[in-house]
Amino acid sequence: MMTSTLAQNVGTTYHNTDRTVTDLPAFFSSVRKFFSNACTYKLGAFPFGDPVLVNARILDIQHRQQCKFSQVRFFLERYPHFLTKDDKKKVEEEFITFQCDPLSPAVSEAERVDTAWHEVSKLKDTATGQPKYKALFKVAKSVLVMYHSNADCERIFSHVNKNKTEFRSSLSTKVLGSLMTRKMMMTASGDKWHSVNHSKDQLKKAKQCTMDNNNA
Template sequence: MQDLNFQLFCYFLDAVLLIFDQANTLLQLDKPCIHILLRTLLQQLKDLLNCFVKPSVVNASKKITQVQHQNIQNQKSDQSLFVGKKTNDFIAANTNSKELDLPKFYASVRRFFSKAVEYMLKKFPYDDPVLSHAAVVDVTVGEDMEFASVEFFVQHFLCIQLNSNDNDKLEREFMVYQTRDLPESITSCDRADTQWHLMSRQKDGNGQLIYSLLSKVMLAILCIFHSNADCERIFSLVTKNRTEFRPNMKTETLSSLITHKQFIVAKGTVCHRQTYSLATLQKAKSATYAQLSGSK
């Protein structure tokens, strides 16, 4: 920790790693985010390029994924590279130190940014049509989207395929959605699934549902996982419930138990506050029945 160059890199990492926080946080969220995933990933890539690529080069590129970041002529000067205020203050305070190897530091910073961009371009699904079309779910950009994005999911997912008559009705509902002002009760929600649940209950002057088909398609799109975080949470629940003390638990029982626990979490309550009907209690084992009926 006494090495000045080591301290310099620590200050740099402390500043630059914040660029990755928003996307990493989104990937861990347990609410549907498939509709904003591509936008978030592209913004992260742009933020990273802005750290070391000249603004004119970034702006001149038609697609942010096609910026020629490797060309040293397209990169900023050492003094213009983003390294964070604390890093710059540390450099200024130790300018006369012979121990500080600034040429090596700036070269390492360039390699860090370039390697990070290369990895993201290789691994992240920037060209995935599912992600690009899923943006149609976002009510904040609804008027800018096209019905083709809705059709994409109807055509590619068997569970929401429609006949020709329903497809026409779906398109009419989409056109109404694009030109109709949404109430604040919907736009103020921070969850897309809640927004479309409320949309599914909207009625016209004749008491008919306005978005009967469109809301079903949108909610189906939101069922697509935006990362493997939810799957990992389920795996953790499995290991916590099928323990060495309950090795013979049937899969059906385990599935029902996990489903019920997830339902409780979704309702925002806790297990010891649950109440059960007499019919449900009578289906339980005698010991369970006595315990639950006594606490009711």
């Protein structure tokens, strides 16, 4: 599609210039070479063959029939703390049942994979009334919470950039770090850090600490 669009644009450009149609084959050859080199770079730079990513396909509920239990076993062997001994005995049976189970629309039509597995965790065994995929869900949940990007780091950098004021140069790295830690702790707890009212005694102590720090 992208190549087709480029072709249309180039055709218009060449029509409006003194270049000839014979120049187009060389251009298209360069375009193909560009995309080929881009794909080669991605294949070499990104961890497409990483075993964690390859075996994480078990999270894709839509393709559960194409998965193998060896992919689940990979995580059990790599992270043995995922399940207890009793759950490890049950997980293979649950996985086989899960592959054949006609899942409800709430599971199969969920837009997000974590939402789908949340719905799976709520499925009950009709005979016992207990969670149907208790052990399997524990594995899936553990894989879902693995860090898979540097989003958290980028978010912290964004917070730091917002502190670039005319007084920023007066803050040491230690002081800035303390302020950022306090700010993120309050944000995580749901407090509005920008509208907190401090007591006079607390402000007095803070001012004294600032003066002591500046005079040190």
